């Protein structure tokens with residue numbers, strides 16, 4: 001996995017729980033890297049190992065860690081590195097989500113050795129969109145939910161994310177319904 | 187050709203080229219792309235393009251008044267326009283259309299990072315998908331994030347290296363502090379232990395010599411026992427200090443060329459008295475009498491004396507102890523063997539032999555006094571010389587300790603020399619000292635030492651005045667101008683080193699002999715004493731005879747005669 005992902009887990013644990021907790025997570029996961037570098041590819045097992053260790057050290061469930069990581073990635077990590085890019089992807093949350101599939105298309109162009117996920121959009125209407133998430137990696141759908149919530153915060157547009165199809169329950173990909181109209185009316 | 191070219195309506199064309207614009211021969215705008223129209227709302231049909239765009243040329247002033255001729259000449263170059271009202275820069279290719287004459291500029295904004303994009307109020311959707319600008323922006327972004335991470339990593343590593351270095355130097359400082367305090371402790375201990383011993387040995391020597399009047403035989407015997415025990419204790423302290431010094435890496439060999447026969451004779455002289463008492467036959471056998479050896483003479487003597495006194499100690503009355511030397515040309519080394527006809531050592535005990543405080547039989551240790559440190563010290567001193575020690579032994583028959591000391595260039599020295607058993611030279615008797623009355627200043631803060639030395643010197647017909655600290659010593663010298671000063675180093679108010687320096691700073695006392703007296707046996711003390719101006723140095727406890735001898739050696743001739 002791209003170094004940015006591991007780095008983001010590092011920042012999340014360090015900022016929200018403290019540097020000593022991060023050292024504990026690293027130790028538990030058997031990771032000896034001093035720091036991660038984006039654009040560098042690390043084994044997926046390392047990322048899964050870090051998430052697993054984080055659940056133990058922080059006393060959270062895997063879903064909680066993945067969700068927190070997803071949201072943190074958008075609001076902190078990506079925002080630091082790709083903030084202008086993220087905010088340039090659309091003037092509204094709708095425009096952003098329309099554009100989302102392109103990000104990973106470009107990731108695949110820029111880093112041909114990576115296996116970024118693929119997103120597709122459908123059923124776009126004024127207050128919502130259906131997002132299709134395709135990935136070879138198992139168990140990361142909670143990251144998407146966290147990320148979508150982060151995006152909603154970034155665009156200051158409350159949104160409801162509903163996970164409607166589950167790959168781990170037999171569907172051929174995950175599907176999310178993102179609805180910001182309902183929240184807008186509150 | 188025309189047939190196969192697709193016909194696009196205005197909307198389609200604008201989707202592909204959202205930043206395009208078309209001007210007529212007079213440079214008036216005919217049409218603009220949808221995004222350009224939004225970003226530069228003043229560029230409307232009929233407007234003069236020169237009013238809104240400067241033609242940008244690298245390394246020269248922007249061209250304001252570009253016209254159709256200019257454009258026609260530059261058809262195959264890249265046009266870069268800069269907006270006069272915003273920061274927008276457009277990189278374009280021009281296409282000249284005929285009938286009617288029009289100029290079509292196709293291009294997109296020149297942005298080098300997403301921040302510039304934001305400043306221009308552009309979003310990613312404003313770019314046509316075929317335009318690779320956004321891909322490049324994402325690439326730039328990825329690269330700069332990566333660079334940032336790499337920088338962070340190298341900072342972290344640098345910090346880590348700095349932390350480790352700091353830790354290490356702290357540990358080092360701590361270590362050398364500990365080492366220093368260990369040395370200080372050793373030095374202080376040697377002072378503490380030797381000062382009272384000085385008094386014991388000095389006073390018993392004085393008593394035995396009748397300085398305090400005659401004594402009966404019983405008293406003399408007791409006094410001799412006290413002196414013997416004192417000397418034994420001194421040997422123990424010296425061994426301990428030496429082992430500690432070697433352990434602290436403080437033992438430095440003073441290598442000189444030494445005559446091996448002299449060395450052997452001197453070593454044997456040490457044990458001669460004891461051997462005679464036990465009726466032990468002492469022998470020296472050399473295969474080459476004129477061989478020279480580069481070694482620390484004092485330490486080598488220490489090695490031999492240690493082995494010899496052990497041999498004498500463990501050899502019953504009437505036995506023999508032989509010191510044998512052999513040149514081994516092959517290994518370029520000199521072998522010293524000490525062979526006795528003593529009690530011998532069991533094979534299983536040989537291994538434990540060289541570890542400190544091992545005496546093989548506690549019964550024996552009572553019968554034959556020994557420190558248990560001797561062999562350890564021998565081993566360490568030999569190792570310091572780069573040599574080795576071997577031992578052969580048989581219970582009841584005796585032991586043979588062989589010390590091998592490397593000796594380069596042995597063959598060239600190996601002249602034709604008779605080998606054989608050499609008779610031992612007699613110990614030189616102590617010379618009779620002339621009785622004159624020079625004035626000696628004794629400076630020492632320890633009353634017993636002061637008394638012992640004073641008594642002894644007076645008994646040797648020397649006049650003595652006393653000082654109990656460095657300040658007093660300086661004062662006394664100025665008042666009495668003694669023939670010689672005996673200066674203790676560790677004293678209150680002003681120590682001996684300072685006192686010597688004070689005296690030497692005065693022109694009147696530059697030639698006055700000063701002998702430093704100190705219990706500190708650490709390396710460097712001698713140098714320090716000499717450096718501040720002492721003529722000589724004696725380590726406490728001082729052998730009284732030695733003291734007098736040294737004093738005599740430094741007194742001007744006219745006074746000693």
Ligand code: HEM
Pocket residue numbers: 001002004005078082085086100103104107114115116117135136137140143144147148
């Ligand atoms: C600037 C925008 C983005 C960039 C440059 C980006 C880039 C990347 C990269 C480089 C990876 C690692 C791929 C690999 O190592 O194989 C990744 C993974 C991922 N991204 Fe993004 N991403 C962006 C936005 C998003 C957004 C907005 C979402 C979700 C709503 C998202 C969801 C994910 C997920 C779930 C993964 C985990 C890997 C997987 O599922 O296989 N990304 N992204």
